[in-house]
Amino acid sequence: xxxxxxxxxxxxxxxxxxxxxxxxxxxxxxxxxxxxxxxxxxxxxxxxxxxxxxxxxxxxxxxxxxxxxxxxxxxxxxxxxxxxxxxxxxxxxxxxxxxxxxxxxxxxxxxxxxxxxxxxxxxxxxxxxxxxxxxxxxxxxxxxxxxxxxxxxxxxxxxxxxxxx
Numbered sequence: 001x002x003x004x005x006x007x008x009x010x011x012x013x014x015x016x017x018x019x020x021x022x023x024x025x026x027x028x029x030x031x032x033x034x035x036x037x038x039x040x041x042x043x044x045x046x047x048x049x050x051x052x053x054x055x056x057x058x059x060x061x062x063x064x065x066x067x068x069x070x071x072x073x074x075x076x077x078x079x080x081x082x083x084x085x086x087x088x089x090x091x092x093x094x095x096x097x098x099x100x101x102x103x104x105x106x107x108x109x110x111x112x113x114x115x116x117x118x119x120x121x122x123x124x125x126x127x128x129x130x131x132x133x134x135x136x137x138x139x140x141x142x143x144x145x146x147x148x149x150x151x152x153x154x155x156x157x158x159x160x161x162x163x164x165x
Contacts, residue, residue, distance in 0.1 A: 108137035
């Protein structure tokens, strides 16, 4: 872990970007050398992602967010049937470093909750975009997706945010 933090800090200080190496893995681009940002998803500036497929949108926290949080030890999520609103908290993630609210990037009704996270909250660390998803919702206003960031915009946002700290 210490080596990873050192490498990440060094890469930031040297302004090394692997975005120019996109040919190595076209499915995603890298930010900060270790945090992946997937193409095809939408991102909130509060570090949640949305994957909209048909009538359902899957929501979770980004690799960047989980990297900053550290080891996730507890997740609080809503029950299915509850409504969530864009920009409003729907749960929380507790790590060894801090507890953070999770905001919904878009509005809708929760249709499924990732129950695996109750027993294995570390899935958020090991697989934030796959096994670590949090909720699935039926969007009530799909046009809210248009106000979210694409992969390139989110990568730039994270780089600027990290540089400011």
